[in-house]
Amino acid sequence: MNEHDKCVLNHSGIPHFYLPEAHNAYRQAIFDVIRIFFPQFQWTEEASLAELSAQQINVETIQMEQNEQTWTLMIGENRSVFRVEGLDENQCRRLLKQEVYAFLQQYTKQKEHPWGIMTGVRPTKIVHRCLDEKQSKEEISRMLRQDYLMNEEKTNLLLEVTARQRPFLLSRNEAEEKVSIYLSIPFCPTRCAYCSFPAFSLPKPKLQEEYLTNLLRECQAVGEALKTSGRQIQTVYIGGGTPTSLSEPQLARLLEGVQRYLGGESLAEFTVEAGRPDTITREKLQILHDYKAGRISINPQTFLQKTLDAIGRRHSVDAIYEVYEMARQVGFDSINMDLITGLTGETEDDFAYSLEQIARLKPENVTVHTLAIKRTARLALNQFSDEQSRVVEAMHKRMNQWLDGTGYVPYYLYRQKHMIGDQENTGYCLPGKESLYNILMMEERQTIFGLGVGSTSKYVNTADWTLTQSSNPKDLIFYNQRIDEIIDKKIEKIREMCKTE
Numbered sequence: 001m002n003e004h005d006k007c008v009l010n011h012s013g014i015p016h017f018y019l020p021e022a023h024n025a026y027r028q029a030i031f032d033v034i035r036i037f038f039p040q041f042q043w044t045e046e047a048s049l050a051e052l053s054a055q056q057i058n059v060e061t062i063q064m065e066q067n068e069q070t071w072t073l074m075i076g077e078n079r080s081v082f083r084v085e086g087l088d089e090n091q092c093r094r095l096l097k098q099e100v101y102a103f104l105q106q107y108t109k110q111k112e113h114p115w116g117i118m119t120g121v122r123p124t125k126i127v128h129r130c131l132d133e134k135q136s137k138e139e140i141s142r143m144l145r146q147d148y149l150m151n152e153e154k155t156n157l158l159l160e161v162t163a164r165q166r167p168f169l170l171s172r173n174e175a176e177e178k179v180s181i182y183l184s185i186p187f188c189p190t191r192c193a194y195c196s197f198p199a200f201s202l203p204k205p206k207l208q209e210e211y212l213t214n215l216l217r218e219c220q221a222v223g224e225a226l227k228t229s230g231r232q233i234q235t236v237y238i239g240g241g242t243p244t245s246l247s248e249p250q251l252a253r254l255l256e257g258v259q260r261y262l263g264g265e266s267l268a269e270f271t272v273e274a275g276r277p278d279t280i281t282r283e284k285l286q287i288l289h290d291y292k293a294g295r296i297s298i299n300p301q302t303f304l305q306k307t308l309d310a311i312g313r314r315h316s317v318d319a320i321y322e323v324y325e326m327a328r329q330v331g332f333d334s335i336n337m338d339l340i341t342g343l344t345g346e347t348e349d350d351f352a353y354s355l356e357q358i359a360r361l362k363p364e365n366v367t368v369h370t371l372a373i374k375r376t377a378r379l380a381l382n383q384f385s386d387e388q389s390r391v392v393e394a395m396h397k398r399m400n401q402w403l404d405g406t407g408y409v410p411y412y413l414y415r416q417k418h419m420i421g422d423q424e425n426t427g428y429c430l431p432g433k434e435s436l437y438n439i440l441m442m443e444e445r446q447t448i449f450g451l452g453v454g455s456t457s458k459y460v461n462t463a464d465w466t467l468t469q470s471s472n473p474k475d476l477i478f479y480n481q482r483i484d485e486i487i488d489k490k491i492e493k494i495r496e497m498c499k500t501e
């Protein structure tokens, strides 16, 4: 078998890549590595090659040939020939990724990438599997460094996070008894420039009410079926969007329903992502507190007014301080604040300023996201330069120094595609203030029911910790129309879970 694949690098703009279907087994692996070096690359059809050439765009072609286990990669004069012989498909995929990585590193003259060829969203899951097999910290560290080519700093971060999570992971028996619930409120006052989450501008009041009615019907049906089946609800998380963009009476109606249908003795954690300060009032905070939401988020993203204005968060920096102070007065003792590294125009010092504000306010949790640019955001990836990647890298280094003196420790971590500077998202907490939901949801060792528009349910098979997923419709009107069917499907799933025990 002799296959030729073409990737076209356009150095004057966005790189274009072309791979025919033939490489299906390894296609994603190759693409994942190309993306590490060329975050902005786009797939292109063979037909477009002529078009690029007609526009006199300077392009180069990567050729890939595979002859059984022997592969050849070529860009211009550069050539690499290697064999990929592994014990199984996973190992072959990793060996191929290592070779493509080495070749592109040499070709681009880029320095090492901090996460090497670790391209999945949840690197922690790989480490937990090794810990289940009783591998030592040294063995796991060696594997991350040698097999995945991760650098020392990220290896240590991953080991620290997973060690901290171990006591919170459920045993197989516990995971058969306990579940968590996610509720989606997909409304926002306006859309932030970077955001790629499913969030609608607040619809007309009638549609909002209809949505709440249906969401509460889903809560009731799932809550009752879980009780009948003897399942316990361990955590509830209301996210979005921005749940506090609901009016005060709507919020009270929602929380009353959540308490009635999903509350109970077993509920160990109840979080509401309040989110944008411009949606939060003292009355709303009081409602959240009265209905026993123990944990809330108030998200600055940044403490710089110029950045808030640039990203379309229509509130002042002062509003962040005011709302935070109000939440403390109302009695919240578990507050999370989200920050983002890499926001438009921010320097390393700007980010350090935001960190100083966090150190001063001392929320129990701080989650540091790295800006990820997806197609659904208003910002486009080609607006970001290599220089910004370097700034983001410097911000993360600065954060590590900052952590030393503050008492925050990392407790959950995940990665996304299209992140600037090839970093990660990390949740930090003051010791003892870990969010259970964040750990359970990230590590995928508990069944989580997703209720409402666009939410995903993840059903865990405790025998081998594999997952099956199913998602509710992303469209509000469609969700409202299909609610009976959505409920029936969930109830059927709960019955099935009982049968397989």
Ligand SMILES: C[S@@+](CC[C@H](N)C(=O)[O-])C[C@H]1O[C@@H](n2cnc3c(N)ncnc32)[C@H](O)[C@@H]1O
Residues within 6 Å of the ligand: 188, 194, 195, 196, 197, 239, 240, 241, 242, 273, 274, 275, 276, 298, 299, 301, 338, 339, 340, 369, 370, 371, 372, 373, 374, 377
């Ligand atoms: C689902 S959003 C909801 C939060 C809430 N609506 C707010 O804006 O405060 C959760 C968090 O994801 C982060 N986020 C959203 N879009 C992002 C992006 N493109 N890159 C990095 N982080 C992002 C933000 O920090 C945000 O607070």
Ligand code: SF4
Residues within 6 Å of the ligand: 187, 188, 189, 190, 191, 192, 195, 196, 197, 199, 240, 241, 242, 275, 276
């Ligand atoms: S970041 Fe939050 S408030 Fe902004 S659009 Fe996304 S979900 Fe809505």
